[in-house]
Amino acid sequence: MQVLADPHSETPDEWLEFAGTSTVRPLMDRRANVVEFEVSGPNGSIEALNLRLYEPQAQRWSLTFVNMRDGLLTPAVYGGFRDGVGEFYGDDQLGGRPIKVRFLITRPSQDKARFEQAFSADGGTTWETNWIAVDRRVRR
Numbered sequence: 001m002q003v004l005a006d007p008h009s010e011t012p013d014e015w016l017e018f019a020g021t022s023t024v025r026p027l028m029d030r031r032a033n034v035v036e037f038e039v040s041g042p043n044g045s046i047e048a049l050n051l052r053l054y055e056p057q058a059q060r061w062s063l064t065f066v067n068m069r070d071g072l073l074t075p076a077v078y079g080g081f082r083d084g085v086g087e088f089y090g091d092d093q094l095g096g097r098p099i100k101v102r103f104l105i106t107r108p109s110q111d112k113a114r115f116e117q118a119f120s121a122d123g124g125t126t127w128e129t130n131w132i133a134v135d136r137r138v139r140r
Helices: none
Strands: 002-004 015-017 019-027 032-041 044-055 060-067 077-082 085-094 097-109 112-120 128-136
Touching: 060 085, 077 097
Parallel strands: none
Antiparallel strands: 002 015, 002 128, 019 032, 032 044, 044 060, 060 077, 077 085, 085 097, 097 112, 112 128
């Protein structure tokens, strides 16, 4: 996994490397799931949860992330899957400034999923990718 060290800054792009596990647990007849996320690397570790809920009335999913370091939920991103690609959008803040958040999910193969997060400080005209993770399924 790669994380941009300082998104939307004037400093040159520095990517931090992490490795670890994501464990997905389906809930409520697969209308929800939770991801337990634990990675580490030379620059530290990240422990997090991602709660994914399906809203049948809106026919969309919401994804809400919490970093266990501070225990705070981020604002959710909302969307769904079309032609095998998941696209999710929401609003957040970075350094006290409003930003747009885009989260993409693709499946390069049956046992692999790619997750990519990007921020936009200009209302979605341009995007800066700041998080890339590729998960590989471990069969038990």
